Amino acid sequence: MAGTDPVSAAAPRGAGKAAQLQVRNLEAWYGESHALHGVDLDVFAGETVTLLGRNGVGKTTTLRAIMGLIRKRRGEVEFEQRSIMRLPLHRVARTGLGFVPEERGIFASLSVEENLMLPPVVAKGGMSVEEIYGIFPNLLERRTSPGTRLSGGEQQMLAIARILRTGVRMILLDEPTEGLAPVIVERIGEMLKVLKSHGLSVLLVEQNFRFAARIADHFYVMDHGRMIDSFSVADLPARTEALNTALGV
Amino acid sequence: MTMIFGVPLPALMGQLLVGLINGSFYALLSLGLAVIFGLLRVINFAHGAFYMLGAFAAWMLLAYAGIGYWGALVLAPLIVGVAGMAIERLMLRRLYGLDHLYGLLFTFGLALLLEGTFRHFFGTSGQPYAAPEALRGATNLGFMVLPNYRGWVVAASLVICLGTWAVIEKTSIGAYLRAATENATLVQAFGVNVPVLLTVTYGFGCALAGIAGVLAAPVFQVSPLMGSNLIIVVFAVVVIGGMGSILGAIVTGYMLGIVEGLCKVFYPEAANIVVFVIMAIVLLLRPAGLFGKDS
Numbered sequence A: 001m002a003g004t005d006p007v008s009a010a011a012p013r014g015a016g017k018a019a020q021l022q023v024r025n026l027e028a029w030y031g032e033s034h035a036l037h038g039v040d041l042d043v044f045a046g047e048t049v050t051l052l053g054r055n056g057v058g059k060t061t062t063l064r065a066i067m068g069l070i071r072k073r074r075g076e077v078e079f080e081q082r083s084i085m086r087l088p089l090h091r092v093a094r095t096g097l098g099f100v101p102e103e104r105g106i107f108a109s110l111s112v113e114e115n116l117m118l119p120p121v122v123a124k125g126g127m128s129v130e131e132i133y134g135i136f137p138n139l140l141e142r143r144t145s146p147g148t149r150l151s152g153g154e155q156q157m158l159a160i161a162r163i164l165r166t167g168v169r170m171i172l173l174d175e176p177t178e179g180l181a182p183v184i185v186e187r188i189g190e191m192l193k194v195l196k197s198h199g200l201s202v203l204l205v206e207q208n209f210r211f212a213a214r215i216a217d218h219f220y221v222m223d224h225g226r227m228i229d230s231f232s233v234a235d236l237p238a239r240t241e242a243l244n245t246a247l248g249v
Numbered sequence B: 001m002t003m004i005f006g007v008p009l010p011a012l013m014g015q016l017l018v019g020l021i022n023g024s025f026y027a028l029l030s031l032g033l034a035v036i037f038g039l040l041r042v043i044n045f046a047h048g049a050f051y052m053l054g055a056f057a058a059w060m061l062l063a064y065a066g067i068g069y070w071g072a073l074v075l076a077p078l079i080v081g082v083a084g085m086a087i088e089r090l091m092l093r094r095l096y097g098l099d100h101l102y103g104l105l106f107t108f109g110l111a112l113l114l115e116g117t118f119r120h121f122f123g124t125s126g127q128p129y130a131a132p133e134a135l136r137g138a139t140n141l142g143f144m145v146l147p148n149y150r151g152w153v154v155a156a157s158l159v160i161c162l163g164t165w166a167v168i169e170k171t172s173i174g175a176y177l178r179a180a181t182e183n184a185t186l187v188q189a190f191g192v193n194v195p196v197l198l199t200v201t202y203g204f205g206c207a208l209a210g211i212a213g214v215l216a217a218p219v220f221q222v223s224p225l226m227g228s229n230l231i232i233v234v235f236a237v238v239v240i241g242g243m244g245s246i247l248g249a250i251v252t253g254y255m256l257g258i259v260e261g262l263c264k265v266f267y268p269e270a271a272n273i274v275v276f277v278i279m280a281i282v283l284l285l286r287p288a289g290l291f292g293k294d295s
């Protein structure tokens, strides 16, 4: 397969600047089970990068290992030229890296507004609560009800919105459209464009590459805990067939 | 004389008051246990020892430093809280990754160690501790005579319990605590220093036991075993209310104190076991406890 070396494929991106997030030879384990076998990837400032791959190939594990949610890991992760491998978990967010988990992580014992206000602001430049309520009027309407009373789509928006408040410069976003109705998927797509226009970088895990094609600048494809392909959005049409096979669509 | 179900009113009221006093201690102690268990998933068997430590801190502050009741009411819980934080930081923390049984065994051993140490220096006979000047005497309420100090204990424990509940349910610090109780790892990934939150929470739970100890000092005597006598009932209270439920711990604490008091009037033979009978029934019908969520 062409361009299987992610490093060389990534070289023309970012106009010669160093990547904002640089992952090299990242390995991770669940107990004895070796889940990542040396993952390389780059996200340049302002980019939306999508991680594709079949179920169980290690996409979530990659995000969790980058964030430090999996402690049994090896390799190198640099965010803005600074290694975050040895930072305690609560210091990682403070470097400007936000995380939205696959299961969304809305807290049942917190109201919608408490969920929104929970993540501490880590840097200037985040959205204000007014701006967020302006974009998501239904969150304002339901702000006193328990977070988990929201619909799946609203929970996903809340999960993203609360990270926007914190002023992080990059978001790791795990399957935001999973299990959502097409209209809601549409809204999430709009939302990701807003993020992009604010200059936020996004590392997105997404099964639906047609959805991802509309917002992503660059793609990585994973299989069995390894990167097997890397290409830019311009190359997507030429890859569609190969991807359909690789992803088993 | 007014009679209710064949019992003179003052006798009934007297036992109700005793029940309410005991309930105040049950509520304060089970509240601390519930807060600690909710976040740390540690069944704090040392809770009775921290209660004893609070009472002894008050007694020693008076005996060795001349600091009276009101000073002790502030200082003793602080001392107990700091001791709790040190223990969490230096020892308990190492057990988080392991089976819950280790936390239970560790705190049980800690309780034995603390109680044994105090027994070595003070013996098993209690030390008297006088109620403060301002709260001596009694007030005639018409239907009964209320010793002022006992009224104070009930009022103080109510204020502390409700205040704690309000902080947990209504403030942003409380939101961190609730969220971390649900998913501590995610809260830490958001940038909250969860290890410090755990330390402070354990210290706070222990400080609540310390306050209960100071409040108890003038009611019971200050003795090394005062905690282990009480804590068994308190564990039953926590099981009945539902592990980890804040409001459940408070309400069940008062409720069972009152039930125990009433039992002394109507069927004294059962007064000592009624809490455990209720626990057995609750466990059969609602294993998660009266206020617990099934999970």
Ligand SMILES: Nc1ncnc2c1ncn2[C@@H]1O[C@H](COP(=O)(O)OP(=O)(O)OP(=O)(O)O)[C@@H](O)[C@H]1O
Pocket (backbone or CB within 6 Å): A030, A033, A035, A053, A054, A055, A056, A057, A058, A059, A060, A061, A062, A102
């Ligand atoms: N907590 C865990 N303990 C043990 N193994 C796990 C755990 N989580 C994931 N795995 C295993 O690690 C591998 C990678 O899982 P991961 O969740 O990263 O896949 P994924 O690409 O995100 O899949 P999906 O598209 O289904 O979300 C899988 O084989 C999975 O079974």
Ligand SMILES: [Mg+2]
Pocket (backbone or CB within 6 Å): A059, A060, A061, A102, A174
């Ligand atoms: Mg996944």
